[in-house]
Amino acid sequence: MTTEEHAQTPGQRLTALRELLIHRPPMARELPGFEPTQAPAEPVELFVRWLLAAMRDGVPDAQVLTLGTTGLDGTPDARIVTLRDVDPAAGEWWFWGETDSPKGRQLAADPRAALTWYWPAFGRQVRVRGAVRTGDAGAAAGTFQLLSPKSRAASLVGRQSEPLAEVAQFRSAWAAAEHELAADQGIVAAGYTQYAVRAEEVEFWQGAGDRRHVRLAYRRPAGAGEWTRGMLWP
Numbered sequence: 001m002t003t004e005e006h007a008q009t010p011g012q013r014l015t016a017l018r019e020l021l022i023h024r025p026p027m028a029r030e031l032p033g034f035e036p037t038q039a040p041a042e043p044v045e046l047f048v049r050w051l052l053a054a055m056r057d058g059v060p061d062a063q064v065l066t067l068g069t070t071g072l073d074g075t076p077d078a079r080i081v082t083l084r085d086v087d088p089a090a091g092e093w094w095f096w097g098e099t100d101s102p103k104g105r106q107l108a109a110d111p112r113a114a115l116t117w118y119w120p121a122f123g124r125q126v127r128v129r130g131a132v133r134t135g136d137a138g139a140a141a142g143t144f145q146l147l148s149p150k151s152r153a154a155s156l157v158g159r160q161s162e163p164l165a166e167v168a169q170f171r172s173a174w175a176a177a178e179h180e181l182a183a184d185q186g187i188v189a190a191g192y193t194q195y196a197v198r199a200e201e202v203e204f205w206q207g208a209g210d211r212r213h214v215r216l217a218y219r220r221p222a223g224a225g226e227w228t229r230g231m232l233w234p
């Protein structure tokens, strides 16, 4: 914070921030076009195309997404998770998490989710909504072994999102997890789970600097096999 900003009252600082934000429109740069009539019949194909373009272009953490769930009290909840796979045949998007965490409990109570990506370099947003299922425990155990030792230790520590009274408690739980791992390389954290979102709606949003954004929505109501698609008003 500069001396000048220090001299301002909180109210004045807020006004300055508001000014700054108003004069900072998103996507004020050259962005690619998007022609929905050329889009493939299946949304997974287009998603993979956009994801790979973002990764190739060096968008940091292009695979991470915002996972939206319904809180146990009905309040929406959201956090970042990492995309782990996309299954074109099933139309499923995969991420990993802990059953013994707020999101795990929320998904057990209401197995529906919304996934959202934004790739700033391209001004592209993708939204996926659908029913959530958990993968089988055997496959999860197999994948757990592929994680780095630090990721496995983090998962073994568990208690995700519980209040932490003392950092020392975390340090000692971490040391215990590393000890467990050293003693048994095959150990799998009890709550470690793979989640799949079977998409019912997938929307591709191509931003434009002139605000004439282009939106294409695919729909496949639960149980139906074929995707339908159509444009949306921006």
Ligand SMILES: Cc1cc2nc3c(=O)[nH]c(=O)nc-3n(C[C@H](O)[C@H](O)[C@H](O)COP(=O)(O)O)c2cc1C
Pocket: 061, 064, 078, 079, 080, 081, 082, 083, 095, 096, 097, 098, 101, 102, 103, 104, 160, 161
């Ligand atoms: C870049 C990034 C990647 C993350 N990936 C995951 C992930 O794949 N799985 C996960 O459970 N949490 C992941 N997290 C942590 C979550 O955002 C969150 O803090 C944690 O899962 C607890 O969420 P919950 O309290 O809603 O259950 C990631 C966070 C960031 C910033």
